Amino acid sequence: MAEVHIIGQILKAVDFAEPHLYCKWCLQSGNAWRLVQGEVQGQSPVASHRLQNCSDFVQPLDIHLSSAAIQGWPRLLVEVYAVNVLQQSWPVGYGFAHIPTTPGAHRLEIATWKVAPSGWWQSLRERFGGGGAALSKTDLLFSGVERYKLQTLTSGKVIVDLKLIFRRFEDYGVEFK
Amino acid sequence: MSTSEGISLPGNQDPTPPREKHKQKPKRGRKKSKAPKQTRCAANTMDAKTTASYFSVCITGQIVSATFPLGPDKEFVFLRYELVAGPDWQLASGPQHGLTQLATNRSGHFNEPIVFNMPIEVTYKSTSPFGWPQILVSVFGRNGSQGRETLLGYAHVHLPVFGSRRPAENLELVQTPILMPKCPSMLADITSWLLRREPELKDPKVLLDNLKCKGLSMESYGSLEFQLTTVMRGARKLGYHWHA
Numbered sequence: 135m136a137e138v139h140i141i142g143q144i145l146k147a148v149d150f151a152e153p154h155l156y157c158k159w160c161l162q163s164g165n166a167w168r169l170v171q172g173e174v175q176g177q178s179p180v181a182s183h184r185l186q187n188c189s190d191f192v193q194p195l196d197i198h199l200s201s202a203a204i205q206g207w208p209r210l211l212v213e214v215y216a217v218n219v220l221q222q223s224w225p226v227g228y229g230f231a232h233i234p235t236t237p238g239a240h241r242l243e244i245a246t247w248k249v250a251p252s253g254w255w256q257s258l259r260e261r262f263g264g265g266g267a268a269l270s271k272t273d274l275l276f277s278g279v280e281r282y283k284l285q286t287l288t289s290g291k292v293i294v295d296l297k298l299i300f301r302r303f304e305d306y307g308v309e310f311k
Numbered sequence: 312m313s314t315s316e317g318i319s320l321p322g323n324q325d326p327t328p329p330r331e332k333h334k335q336k337p338k339r340g341r342k343k344s345k346a347p348k349q350t351r352c353a354a355n356t357m358d359a360k361t362t363a364s365y366f367s368v369c370i371t372g373q374i375v376s377a378t379f380p381l382g383p384d385k386e387f388v389f390l391r392y393e394l395v396a397g398p399d400w401q402l403a404s405g406p407q408h409g410l411t412q413l414a415t416n417r418s419g420h421f422n423e424p425i426v427f428n429m430p431i432e433v434t435y436k437s438t439s440p441f442g443w444p445q446i447l448v449s450v451f452g453r454n455g456s457q458g459r460e461t462l463l464g465y466a467h468v469h470l471p472v473f474g475s476r477r478p479a480e481n482l483e484l485v486q487t488p489i490l491m492p493k494c495p496s497m498l499a500d501i502t503s504w505l506l507r508r509e510p511e512l513k514d515p516k517v518l519l520d521n522l523k524c525k526g527l528s529m530e531s532y533g534s535l536e537f538q539l540t541t542v543m544r545g546a547r548k549l550g551y552h553w554h555a
Contacts, residue, residue, distance in 0.1 A: 139440045139441065141440065141443045141469055141472050142469070143468070143469065146488075154528075170441075171397075171439075171441045171442075172441060173521045173522065175521070175522075176521025176522055177521070177522065177524075177525045178524065179490075179518075179524045179525070179526075179527035179528060179529050180527070180528040180529065181490065181528075181529050181530070181531060182529075182530055182531070183530070183531050183532070184530055184531070184532040185380055185381070185532070189531075190488040190490060190529075190531040192466075192467065192468075192487065192488060192490065192518075193521065194445060194467070194469065194519055194521070195521075196397070196441060196442060196443060198439070198440075198441040237552045237553050237554060238553060238554055239472070297469075297472040297473075297553070298553075299440050299472065299473065299551050299552065299553045300551070300552045300553075301549075301550045301551050301552065302550050303552070310552075
């Protein structure tokens, strides 16, 4: 079985409007992929910066997967939530990126989107009432099936730094160059 | 097949338990000096019964400096670093903890980097890249020589993975932000301001775990710069690819 090691960090989130953010992430892969060691989901602490408008999550990633097929290449899903003074949290960014398909060091920038408020009441609630709309079915994040009903706004970016180590792919004839 | 020659690094202790040494000696038929300066990598090709195959990673470098954009909160700053690795990893040589000197940038401009120049030289032996070692640094500060030491933050980064960066990038500094824990509630904030005590994490390794750091609140201010390079041995034979 071929093996993939993903070692890295979810570094920071930039260009978001809210200062206090935390990030919930999970790694999904197809049926032919098995998790050998590591955790495929996590949540970072709430982070803010004293001077700039970014949030340093520095969430370490260390995952060991073994695969029997190339279909279902793993992808990293990221949901960024904002927290206000009353400790209420709401999502301000959804995004995903496929894990790169070549070994080595990579820096991914995941562009995120959030659900657009659909009227003036929704936008008022977003500013003062502890949050706007959220997705009820989060599998819309990675499937393209029912997205045409959704209205979204562009949100900030999440920067992820990954180093990938592959093993035994060439025994099965898989090439990366 | 000629396998393990010792890597000689100064100050190494040979950490393999005495039982393992006896197993390897008669099969080698070579005289290995028992001087503590040699580290022996337990290559397995001679012994068919032990199927574990090791690769070893030697990391050399330094914690260069700490930079605070508006100056550090306290006059003197020092660091305490710790190397944390997964269950398959064994520290073959080098210290696992360290404490730096008390450094300051008082005489220069306030946002100049505070230089530590703290050497880090460790060698790890492992059977799998899972649990790649990370360096967890706690930054402390002190006002003058009689002041109390308070926490200024934590920083952690993975040690460079194999040699995955391009050679031109190796000379650049790895920068990690310094995160300071904030009080969990407003009452705790007022109490800490009155008593002049900053919150500290009881076990900073919580920051390295993905699920345990859920409710924490951190503020980032300042960054640490590292310069680290790796030399590895035996990884390509085990079939690992880390270059594009």
